[in-house]
Amino acid sequence: MNIARSTDAFWTLSRSSKRLLKSKNGVLREFDVLRYASSRLKRNQINLHEMPGLYDAVIIGGGTAGMNLAHRFKSALHDLGHAGDRRHVALIDHSTFHYYQPIWTLVGAGAKKFESSFMNMQDLVPTNIYHIADRVNEIDPANNSIRTAKKGWLFYKQLFVCTGMELDIDRIKGLQQAFETPFVVSNYSPETVKKTWIAMQDIQKGNAIFTFPNSPVKCPGAPQKIMYLADHYWRKQKRRNNINIQFNSALAGIFSVQKYAKELNAICEKRNLTRNFRHDLIEIDPVSRAATFENLDTHEKTIFNYDFMHVTPPQRPPSVLKPIADANGFVDVDPGTLQHKQYKNIWALGDCANLPTSKTAAAAAAQTKVVFYNAMNALNNFPLPYKYDGYTSCPLVTGYGKCILAEFDYKLEPKETFPINQAKERLSMYILKKNLMPWLYWFFHVKGKWSGPGLMRKIFRLGFSN
Ligand code: UQ1
DSSP, X not given: OGGGGOOOHXXXXXXXXXXXXXXXXXXXXXXXXXXXXXXXXXXXXXXXXXXXXXXXXXXXXXXXXXXXXXXXXXXHHHHTTOTTOOSSEEXXXXXXXXXXXXXXXXXXXXXXXGGGGEEEHHHHSOTTEEEEOSOEEEEEGGGTEEEETTTEEEEEEEEEEOOOOEEOGGGSBTHHHHTTSTTEEOTTSHHHHHHHHHHHHHOOSEEEEEEEOXXXXXXXXXXXXXXXXXXXXXXXXXXXXXXXXXEEESSSSSOSSHHHHHHHHHHHHHTTOEEEETEEEEEEETTTTEEEEEEXXXXXXXXXXXXXEEOOOOEEOOGGGGGGBOTTSSBOBOTTTOBBSSOTTXXXXXXXXXXXXXXXXXXXXXXXXXXXXXXXXXXXXXXXXXXXXXXXXXXXXEEXXXXXXXXXXXXXXXXXXXXXXXXXXXXXXXXXXXXXXXXXXXXXXXXXXXXXXXXXXXXXXXXXXX
C-alpha cells in the first residue's frame, strides 16, 4: 500500500541542515496523518489506485517561489543520498511552461525575445521531486490532505502553498473581446504580451491609455514601466507629439514609497504623461474603442477613446485556497515567519500569501529562504530562526537604458543594495534588469541558490545592515 511507504525523510533532512540544532527526539506528525488516511480508506473514500500516497512535503505551484523551494529540497535530499528518490517531496503544477514573468515588460517593449522568458516545467523540476502535473481541486487542512483532479487524494506532513494569482479578465466587461483586437494589449499573459510590441509600432497618432486595476497585482510597477518605454519609443520615432498618453490607475498615487514616488512624478511631469488616479477600468467597447472608467471616490463614469491600450487585468488568488485563506482569499500566514496562523504545518509564499508587501520575484526569493529553514525547524519543535521583513524590489524601467531600482520593506522604507542613490535613473540598473537578472534567475534563483541580495547589501555597507 502506498501510504505505508512513509519515511522519516524530513527528520533526516533537517539533520542534514547545518543551520539546525541537533535533537535526539524529533517527533513527527506522521502518525496522525497515517491514522487519518487509513480511516478514510476504511470508509472507502479513497480509491487505492488513485492514491499517490503520503509525502513529507508537498509544494503547490512550480512558479518563481515553488521552483526555488523544490531545488532547496532537492539539495537536502541529495546530501542524504536520496539522489533519485522521488518519494519524499512532491510538486503539483499542471502548467506546461515555467515563465520568467519579470522580463515581460521588456518583451512587450521589443527589447527582449519572448522565447527567452520560459522553459518546460518538466525540465526544471528536480529528478528527486515527484512532479504531479495536475490541478488541485480541494485542500483539507484539518486532515492534511489535498485532492487533485486526476489522481485523487494525497497526504502531506508539511504543505507549501505558492500558487500565485490568477488574472480575472471577466471582471472587466468586454476585455476578453478587446484582447482579440490589435489595439488592446497586456504584458500580463504569454498570449497578450506578444501583441504589445506590434501595437506599439503600429500606432501613429491618437490616445494611448495605460491602466492599473482595483485589485492587488503582481509587480505593481509593471503597469507604468511599459508606459515609460512606449513614451521613449514614440519620441524616438518622432510620433510623440501626435500621441496623448494617460495613466489611469485605481490607486491614489504613483508609488507606495515616497522616495521613488517623487522621482516618478517628476518624470511624468517632464514627459507630459497624464495621471488620473482612483480611475478604475470597468468596461471596454472594442468596436467603438471606448473605455469606461469609474472614479472610485465619486463613482462618476468617464469614457475615453483609445487607439492603443495596455490593460493590467484585475488579479485574484485561486478560489481553491479558501479553506486556508483570509477574508480577501490570500493564504493567512504570519507576516514574519510565513507559517499559517492556524495550521502550523502549512506555509505560504509568493503572490498567494497575504503579506502586506509588493508581490515580486525578489520578494518570493527572500521568502523562500525564510520558509525553508523555518519549516525544517518547526518540524522538530525548534524555534523558527528567520523573520521576513517584507523585502521586495522593483526595477522601475523608465526608458530604454534607464531604470530606478526600488527596494523596500514592510515599513515602506527604502532598503537599497548598492551604495548609490537608487532613486536616480541609471543605465547600470537597466543592465542589471535586462541582462544580469535573467541570468541570475535561470542559473541561481530557480535552482534554489538565490535568496535576494541581502549578503551583497551587507558587504556594500561593511556589515552595518540587517
Ligand atoms: C531580485 O532578487 C529578483 O529576484 C529574482 C528580481 O527579480 C527578477 C529583481 O528584479 C531584483 C532587482 C532582485 C534584487 C537583486 C539585486 C541584485 C538588487
